[in-house]
Amino acid sequence: MSSIRLACLMCALLALSALLSAAPARAGDDPIFSDSFELPFNFPANDGEAVRFLNQTTFGAVPADISTVRSQGVSGWLNAQLALPTTTVSRPWMEAYAASLTLNNAISQDVRVHRWFSVAVTAPDQVRQRVAWALSQIVVASDRDDFLSNEPIQMAEWNDIIVRNALGNYRQLLQDVSYSPMMGRYLTTLRNRKFELNRPGANGCPAGTNYCAGNNGVQPDENYAREVMQLFSIGLVVRGEDFYTTYPDAQNPGTLRSTYTETDISELARVFTGLAHQCTQGDSSVGGVTLSRNCGANNTSCTGIGCRFSNTAGLFGASPPRDPLNRGLVHPDWYKPMVCYPRYNDNGRDTSAGVLETDSGSFGLPPGTPAPDKVLTLGTAAGVDSTLTIPPSFLDGSPLNCHATGSTLNAAQQQACVDYCEGGVNAALDLLFNHPNTPVMVARQLIQRLVTSNPSPQYVSRVAAAFINNGSNVRGDMKAVVRAIFLDGEARRPSSDPLQPQDFGKVREPMLKLVAIWRHFGAVSGDPANFPNTNPQGGAANPLAGQPSLRRWGPTNPQNEYQMRPYGAPSVFNFFEPDYRQPGLVSERGLFSPELQIIHEVTSVAAANDLYARICSGYGGTNSNCQEGRLTGGPTNPAPPDANNNPPLDRAYFPIAQVNLIPARVAVNSTQADPTVAEDLALIEFFNTRMMGGSMSGSVPPNAVCPSTGTGMKGLLMNAIRCTGGLNQTLNGAENGTTGGDRVQRQRRKALLLMHLIAISPEYSTQR
Template identity: 30%
Template sequence: MSAIASSPLLVLTAPTVQPSLSSITAVPITDADAARFLAQASMGASRELISQVKSKGYAGWLDGQFAMAGSGARWDWLVAKGFNAIAKKNTEEGFDAVVWRKLLSAPDTLRQRITLALSEILVVAIDGLVGARWRSFSAAAYLDLLEVHAFGNYRTLLGAVSTSAPMGQFLTFRGNVKADPVTGSHPDENYARELMQLFTIGLVKLNQDGTPVTVNGAPAYTYSQDDVSALARVFTGWDFDMAGGDGSTPDFLRRPMKQIPARHDTGAVSFLGGTVGAGLGGADALRAALDILFAHPNLAPFISRQLIQRLVTSNPSSAFVARISAVFSNDGSNVRGNLKAVIRALLLDPEARTRQSSPGTGKLREPILRLTAWARACAVTSASDTWAIGNTSDPATRLGQSPLRSPSVFNFFRPGYVPPGSAIASAGLVAPEFQIANESSVVGYVNFMQHLIGPGIGDLLPNYTSWQSLANNGASLIAELNTVVAAGQLDPSTVTLIVNVINGMPAGAGVLLLNRVKVALVLVLAAPEFIVLK
């Protein structure tokens, strides 16, 4: 799906001197500090979560989230709602509802945030699933898989992803057959290529701090086309585990794929300097190949940097990447790939916990997270449990982004994307989320949120009670929204502007106060200081 050299060389900022974590945690956590932490570590802040963070501390709150039981499978919700009826077989009905339901209301909010991040690294997209039947269940099964492994080990996650029916559909190695010298056919190389390029080691060799390795001033690449062709032979013989079924139910999409021995290439496979021995069955060959990739020195900095980008900042310093890469390589107990340890270290890192103001720091909030910030702050519910937000992919009328609806395996945006002709480009920085930011999507986002907050969609019900109690005083209302929704980032001039608008509206009680809250919310959510998280 891509050429070997199709990605730009990633440019990193120079290391910056950061205060120690002990010096940060020694200072009492403010409401705005807690909200900023939650903007990185959750699907959105609320007064309840802010109180939890202040009471437990950053590390204590993370421990509580790590220990929290899961919030139920998307698959089970689809079944409970009857979407497994045969009449739904060739539809996507129920999928958007169950995805938004989790993102907006599940109590295990850290797990949901990490699941979303992983879905943008190990990409599957519902519209790209080959074979139209039971798309909702296939996509739901994939998100459930990511969620189950979100706090586990990356090697285990790679194994689960590499045998999952949804990935087999999306990257087309389901049904892959060994080469036939008579017909001249060769195995499908899709998954082998993207497994290396996007899911494990990347295109360019990296130092452990994420900086590129160069040879005579040029980037050194991690793999060749020969490596792709060799690895593709491992991914032969995999197919749906129908378990005697005929596809009249979606259950086969929840089971790992199985091996068809006659279709699998049992010859020795050499790639990236390692060898998968001859005569191995498909499952053993897969394990051996994944072990080679998991041991590769590029894996830790490549995945660590992307997790930092998804949660904290688009341009982490090389020192930040090095610290997280070290934890990925060894969690302190000689375990490699411990995602819980990586997430903990990443979110507690001084570079994450220090409020940044210099150019090039922070990140553009992706549209999904702008919506969830509003929904979580006002505890949105759906009385009928239908969560009728729908597909929000249209940039002109909606968000320009919708969960698990990436246009390709390269996600909605590339980790190394540079807006052309911009100050960001001139500064040698990257800005991934800007790849889906344009004139249409900027206006579409504001209009969609105005509709969502104004007349609303379906039976989604936000709780504005506490904000209505402040709404007769514009300054009090905006101070609260600035803290909870915008993490205290609004510039004083922006605050003054919005306060003047609110104070210019009719005051009193009832609907008058509600109107003030709704207008204030739209203006805060449209403010550049909210959209860019520092």
């Protein structure tokens, strides 16, 4: 089968090239919405159109949703989804799982990956989960980073930050991300310190006329300041309301007008200083396990913001405790929002509370000394800069020395210093959130991740308008943005409609093909275990006692086969870039093809082979090769739904009852006729609807005979099913349909193998 699969894959890649060559340049889009209140295409004309909608809005269409969408309409179904509560978040589940382990048996990122797959396949709030995955590729933190690779609990909380905000407000997402210690570790704002300027004769600086740089002259780290602008909000160049419109820079002929400069990065980096882990005094229960922390100096208790002044150095550089039993649990302060330690925040003053000096005529300043004010000047399409100025700290008109520690400052002064630090962060985030570029940047990338790689300017404008105003003068409402994306006329126009551009749609992300196939056909995890009623090491009862425990889906390292890993992008620039253009026809036509940055001959073969193993999981022993047509890959006495068989326990599989629903037919024995053309065509149409939303090309004549079995993909599949050759014999249960198990087992094999053949085809690989 390996050579057959490889040959089919190469044919698929050639077909993909042909498909691209046939696509004309995208024409301007005509308006779809009329002046009536009726939503165009609200009620899908058939099951295929319902599947197409569900493949955009979820991780993959399932039968129950198909009928609901057809009866309630796409708008009704979507509104119901947007009202669902958030599926049990990952971090509390991870903590409960870690607490259920024994001494020195620590959780790893593998557990988090299993959990992500389980939620993606089974969660009822599919729209939230799918949008969260799209957002996670815009606002990126990754377990591939050295600081986070061994932090599964923290990465689970990062997952939850994105999921909680997926249908919230984008401004809150920026807030939560900026204060997240996971982002702080990833882009190095955690313990980011201001540039310190010491007056002559103070803090070890020699007397005289020369000022000295404290902290070895270290400047604030600029990583997060750069990426929060470039990737999470305004982008690199000034854009119009349709994203595609750009503007020349009058000061630099031949270049585009930029949104920010290197100076702006440095100024914004000064704002993101002084942030570190908060300290929660006393006991914290984590998964039923007690972890304690003392926030005071010299092992004395301390509460309130006064701790950040009386134990400044101890807390700013301290790491919260971990589980002494080495099960992977961490104190909540590891993942709670960071707080500001004013001693290390740039408040526009030197270490003695004087305004930062800038007059170098009468005294010497060390290199890198900033100005007193922090000033951000961001370019806009209107040519009127969007500006923020943060002056030095004051309280009631008097200079505020936030560099002070101990009891130097009273409670009001301490609070004012904290307010100054947090106020600067909030003001900077407000500036980015309200910048004209942010709506179009978010709109275009979300459309790319969910619907089409090349949205028209009008499509982007309409979604950006929903970001700007949800209809109630609220900016950044993600529910309004999601509605605008999925209910837009361009998204809902049937793919067969002559007005639909041939380049509409997107290449499926390789890993999401696996998730979609699991959902299409009801895959389940083979692991039936539940959480124990008590924790093995004592303590409080497990908070998830009796609920499903680890559900093993696999693969735990999907980046090896699919070049993707849940919350494991190789860099802050995601798995692939939104502006990537595949060399050749795609680039020549001025189109974007982000996913093709990680899809080529080698990765396609690896993904195709892994899909084969996942689809055939359990049906053919530990080799997962579909050769048995019955579950033989697990131990004896498994739990339902296949108690009389042997499903695998370490990975997902398709229950027998689900596979039996696929209308595959084989000959009863060698003396009886093969399935009819109508029966095999019904099988192809079943997959066409359930997997591809009815978009499969071609047709099959009712009297098809080999080798003339029809046109397009349907004709090719019919030829593979019916005509002489190894593929025909394999799909139908070996030569003459007489070997390789009984008839029912051979029908299952035919169903699974055809499922795989379609899964690696170019037409399924393109979500229309």
